[in-house]
Amino acid sequence: MPSAFFSHPDCLRHQPDAGHPECPERLQAIDDQMIAARLDTWWLPQMAPLADRDSLLRAHDAAYLDRLAHCVETPDGGMVSLDGDTVVGPGSWQAALRAAGAALAATDAVIDGTFDNAFCSVRPPGHHATRDRAMGFCLINNVAVAALHALDVRGLRRVAIVDFDVHHGNGTESIFADDPRVLMCSTFRHPFYPHCGVPAAADNIVNAPLPAGADGQAFRAAVEAHWMPRLQAFAPEMVFVSAGFDAHREDEMGGLALVEADYAWVTEAIRRVAEQHAGGRIVSVLEGGYAFSALGRSVVAHLRAMANL
Secondary structure, three states: OOEEEEEOHHHHOOOOOOOOOOOOHHHHHHHHHHHHOOHHHOEEEEEOOOOOHHHHHOOOOHHHHHHHHHHOOOOOOOOEEOOOOOEEOOOHHHHHHHHHHHHHHHHHHHHOOOOOEEEEOOOOOOOOOOOOOOEOOEOOOHHHHHHHHHHHOOOOOOEEEEEOOOOOOHHHHHHHOOOOOEEEEEEEEOOOOOOOOOOOOOOOEEEEEEOOOOEHHHHHHHHHHHHHHHHHHHOOOOEEEEEOOOOEOOOOOOOOEEOHHHHHHHHHHHHHHHHHHOOOOEEEEEOOOOOHHHHHHHHHHHHHHHOOO
């Protein structure tokens, strides 16, 4: 069965200041590499809907959502800084709703069996967003919204979230700490922004920090030692991926040394867990990755492995 590739042109409307690394060109680089690899014939394009407020409220406070929606409505249509890294403008709220909407629609499509799995090529990213705070380029925690939809609306009992972004997914951790329905496994550079994750916040959080300069061998060893035993014991009914590709050695912001083969390897490991316990159900959502060519190539490797191509 084909796989689904969720995106929307509105995700290009979130345009931080010139030179900001979290820019629309990221999605265009992915599209270019998808076409070059001829994956667009297998990963069928799907238009992301807008997320509804009730779905967002499962992961975020109402007052926070109201502030976020209103802060993009500046009288002069200018930009608003939410923190030192996170900037929003007139198109940002619509983009955020599409990003979360993609994750929600992908979750439904995979649970319904319309697709085996799905990837959401969306921005802004989400894994730093807490219940009441935007940070680190992130506005809405897309994976958290999708995972809570799977649990609270679709009736799943156990879901896993795996996060291989170079930065710790502190927002996801804070939302799900001590929730026995969720197992979160992550690797990230430490110490590094956002300077947390060690120790993990709760027993259902499996954090495997990596030192600066760590390569694929160190990354794979950490996944094998820390993630895999817990994932097998947890037996998730669905797997969500916070897919950040900024640990690539060409991404100067990250300071790790992964390559495309490492992303293919970890995706294959995730796919085996999903096939064994979750009927193969995976929804992957883009997080970081700021070196355009490396990002596009890494996503292609990720998608090939996810679809077992």
